[in-house]
Amino acid sequence: MKYPLTITVNEEVYELEVPANRTLLDVIREECGLTGTKQGCGNGECGACTVLLDGEPVNACLVLALQANGKRVVTVEGLSEGEKLHPIQEVFIAHGAIQCGFCTPGMVLSTKALLDKNPHPQELEIREALTGNLCRCTGYQKIVEAILSLKA
Amino acid sequence: MDKYHVVGHSLPQIDGRERASGAAEFVSDMKLPGMLYGRILRSPHPHARIRHIDTSKARRLPGVKAVVTVQDTPQIPFGPRTDDWMIMALDKVRFVGDEVAGVAAVDEDTAEEALSLIQVEYEPLPAVFDPLEAMKPGAPLIHDKERNIVSEFKLAKGDVEKAFQESDVVHSDRYYTNQVYQAYLEPMACVVQPDLAGKLTFFISTQIPSMTRLPYAKALGLPLEKVRVVVPYYGGAFGAKMETNLHLVAAVLAQKTRKPVRMVNPREEDFMAGNPRVPMYIDLKIGAKKGGTLMGKEVRVIGAAGGRVVYSMVIVATACYRPDSLYHFQNLKTEGVTVYTNTVPTSCFRGFGNAQMTFAIESSLDMIAEAIGMDPAELRIKNGLKTGEVSIHGWKIGSSGLAECVRKAVEASGWQEKRGQKRFARGIGLACCNHVSGNRAFAREFDGGAGIVRISREGKVLVYHGESDMGQGQKTIFAQIVAEELGISLDQIEVAPVDTDISPFGMGSFATRGTVFGGNGVKAAAADAKRQILELAAEMLEANPKDLEIKEGKIFVQGSPEKSLPFQKVAELGLYKRGGAPIVGTGFWVPDTVIPDPVTKFGNISPAYPFACQICEAEVDTETGQVNLLNYVAAHDVGRAINPQTTEGQIQGGVAQGIGWALTENMVTEKGKVLNPNFRDYVIPGPLDLPPIKPILVEPGEPNGPFGAKGIGEPALNPAPAAVANAIYNAIGVRFTELPITPEKILKGLKEKK
Numbered sequence: 090m091k092y093p094l095t096i097t098v099n100e101e102v103y104e105l106e107v108p109a110n111r112t113l114l115d116v117i118r119e120e121c122g123l124t125g126t127k128q129g130c131g132n133g134e135c136g137a138c139t140v141l142l143d144g145e146p147v148n149a150c151l152v153l154a155l156q157a158n159g160k161r162v163v164t165v166e167g168l169s170e171g172e173k174l175h176p177i178q179e180v181f182i183a184h185g186a187i188q189c190g191f192c193t194p195g196m197v198l199s200t201k202a203l204l205d206k207n208p209h210p211q212e213l214e215i216r217e218a219l220t221g222n223l224c225r226c227t228g229y230q231k232i233v234e235a236i237l238s239l240k241a
Numbered sequence: 242m243d244k245y246h247v248v249g250h251s252l253p254q255i256d257g258r259e260r261a262s263g264a265a266e267f268v269s270d271m272k273l274p275g276m277l278y279g280r281i282l283r284s285p286h287p288h289a290r291i292r293h294i295d296t297s298k299a300r301r302l303p304g305v306k307a308v309v310t311v312q313d314t315p316q317i318p319f320g321p322r323t324d325d326w327m328i329m330a331l332d333k334v335r336f337v338g339d340e341v342a343g344v345a346a347v348d349e350d351t352a353e354e355a356l357s358l359i360q361v362e363y364e365p366l367p368a369v370f371d372p373l374e375a376m377k378p379g380a381p382l383i384h385d386k387e388r389n390i391v392s393e394f395k396l397a398k399g400d401v402e403k404a405f406q407e408s409d410v411v412h413s414d415r416y417y418t419n420q421v422y423q424a425y426l427e428p429m430a431c432v433v434q435p436d437l438a439g440k441l442t443f444f445i446s447t448q449i450p451s452m453t454r455l456p457y458a459k460a461l462g463l464p465l466e467k468v469r470v471v472v473p474y475y476g477g478a479f480g481a482k483m484e485t486n487l488h489l490v491a492a493v494l495a496q497k498t499r500k501p502v503r504m505v506n507p508r509e510e511d512f513m514a515g516n517p518r519v520p521m522y523i524d525l526k527i528g529a530k531k532g533g534t535l536m537g538k539e540v541r542v543i544g545a546a547g548g549r550v551v552y553s554m555v556i557v558a559t560a561c562y563r564p565d566s567l568y569h570f571q572n573l574k575t576e577g578v579t580v581y582t583n584t585v586p587t588s589c590f591r592g593f594g595n596a597q598m599t600f601a602i603e604s605s606l607d608m609i610a611e612a613i614g615m616d617p618a619e620l621r622i623k624n625g626l627k628t629g630e631v632s633i634h635g636w637k638i639g640s641s642g643l644a645e646c647v648r649k650a651v652e653a654s655g656w657q658e659k660r661g662q663k664r665f666a667r668g669i670g671l672a673c674c675n676h677v678s679g680n681r682a683f684a685r686e687f688d689g690g691a692g693i694v695r696i697s698r699e700g701k702v703l704v705y706h707g708e709s710d711m712g713q714g715q716k717t718i719f720a721q722i723v724a725e726e727l728g729i730s731l732d733q734i735e736v737a738p739v740d741t742d743i744s745p746f747g748m749g750s751f752a753t754r755g756t757v758f759g760g761n762g763v764k765a766a767a768a769d770a771k772r773q774i775l776e777l778a779a780e781m782l783e784a785n786p787k788d789l790e791i792k793e794g795k796i797f798v799q800g801s802p803e804k805s806l807p808f809q810k811v812a813e814l815g816l817y818k819r820g821g822a823p824i825v826g827t828g829f830w831v832p833d834t835v836i837p838d839p840v841t842k843f844g845n846i847s848p849a850y851p852f853a854c855q856i857c858e859a860e861v862d863t864e865t866g867q868v869n870l871l872n873y874v875a876a877h878d879v880g881r882a883i884n885p886q887t888t889e890g891q892i893q894g895g896v897a898q899g900i901g902w903a904l905t906e907n908m909v910t911e912k913g914k915v916l917n918p919n920f921r922d923y924v925i926p927g928p929l930d931l932p933p934i935k936p937i938l939v940e941p942g943e944p945n946g947p948f949g950a951k952g953i954g955e956p957a958l959n960p961a962p963a964a965v966a967n968a969i970y971n972a973i974g975v976r977f978t979e980l981p982i983t984p985e986k987i988l989k990g991l992k993e994k995k
Contacts, residue, residue, distance in 0.1 A: 123263070174262060185887060220929055227890055230933065
């Protein structure tokens, strides 16, 4: 049994039919074909699937696709404009905040959610905002330094 | 001295844009036409005979395209080091998670449902989980052998008994380094694609693209040329991503369905059937004179292999003798035993046995320093190997920055001042390590590096290598080395993905060998390409190629830079002159390292040895047992940092993993079953759990390294658990010899101390 789903992802409207148990993460990666959003655990524990849902950071693996009906989703692909990367992405690169890159899309979106609310966060506020995003490569320090370097 | 234009500079990663934008296609993102989705049915028992497998119901589920068992394979025993693997279980399962059957279906949900329809009749057998138990006569036998012992390592030098008698202080302890999980963010994954001629292309997250073809071809009963490996972007490894049955079950399904099959471990399965660290019991006895000279060392290591051998026996061997070349030990008695257990097969994790042994040695040296009233930093400097020395096992230390690492770490951390203070429940601890940059003993065939460098008409350079970038920044390091060698800028370099049909045969990324071996390989290839470019330029400039140099993309006679030719122009004109043939440079580098003598273990196994000193400051909450790390300094002898920023990132990441191991990470098991196969209950450090980590780069220059570089990957982690344990000891006077050092253990320790 499939249900109608209308979601806007990175300003593009998708009209789909999905089963009730399909997650937003699956829809983003499969139906929308946007694989920048990653699956790291499927349990909402690692944050690799972080997207913005009506501006709020969520673990897409824990959101049923139908819960996002009529809502706006922003994924990492929606941050860059063609060749031009978002300033958050630029500072991540400049500061060596990316190693394997698997956590990066989620980190970048959690960062955007933070900066949208708090354009000049202190280090502790940054670390708190990123507690939902695990990274195993970097030890987080260069990620934090990258974000601190943004004068918003 | 900033004599290099590209090497030594903190340039951004050449694939940073792809990773930052989400454009980089990781293995688990790949989609090929007609692709099916695979899953594995795994054993729920730690040890059981398989009586019967009925796949009929599963095969009938709509959307299922194939269900396979070992009957669909040639049933050839194989393995990375021993022939104790089967692609799927033949007669027995030997650990919870062992592969029993595979399913390929039109989507993941259908594949998962099919698993529940496969009926397996098991006859549970007695199981054994601890290596100490598994070693005993009468223990349940896991493989068709007389006992569960996989291998033994023995080594003796000098006279340890005499050394202990002559010592003023002898410290003895048993250490336990627990089983921890690499916790890379992208689970193990693969896409295996068949072609009409029966060739299989493995798109896999693998650290060993060339090496892995051998056991895979053997297992599948295929000639080697039918196995191709391509390495896309992948999300971390830290040692875990070597051979795995995940790839082979997918291959069997691909053969059966004649379609590409993608298989990604659900996270829970990756915990259960990944390749976690070898847990070890380490009995360590060290004798020292009161002046600080280390006299002798006796050590016994017992490590658990799990249900089959991945690399555990090499890891136990490494634990047994690697720190013998960190300090001047003249008298040694060493024994190592690797034992089968009915647990998940254990394997490589950053440090490879040296991490486990470093915890033990650096903890014991801390106690010895206290017993003789010597500064732990001075004790390390006094006994550490120096540049030009040869260790007791014949390891030639081409460069050692150990003493400088200790001094710089001591200075940066406020060590003297803080050791002198008596601060309640606050302490500071120090630990050092050595490591290798490549290990000749790892594979019989060779150790070396090779590269191919192809220059296009536009003067762009494409670099081929055979190693593996798991996120450590290897591609950029290779690109920087090639750019420097050619005298052009980094933005002209592209590094090709490894494809074993095209790329050189690389041993792979392990043993911290990438920068030295892969780096020297691509450097040699670039030098060959440069020679060809200069020959062409010499004709155009009417000069002798020997008199030419390339600087910032311009080729000119030394001393006459005003009359130059652009690199691109020479490449273009050269191509036209040669009938369209691009300039292709090939090169290789093979050091004069040796496989050690099988009995004496003597022999120089690595061309370069990195060293490090880390200092940790900790505060213990004596009410809750929580440890709060205040500061961390990590000074690393890297020869020369090709990219300082990347090297710092590696240090910070390695320290973070070491801290997790020291304080919070533990694979909790009961009767062989992992009880915490998720990130909620297996706790890796998050952004609020780490202190500021200050990396210090010590660059003495390594004669065998490309532009003087040595490796960083594993030494970044090795000292951390002991640095933390030593800080805790300094804070509360309780010595912890078992990892992880949890709040419960701390509270218990404090109580017992009273």
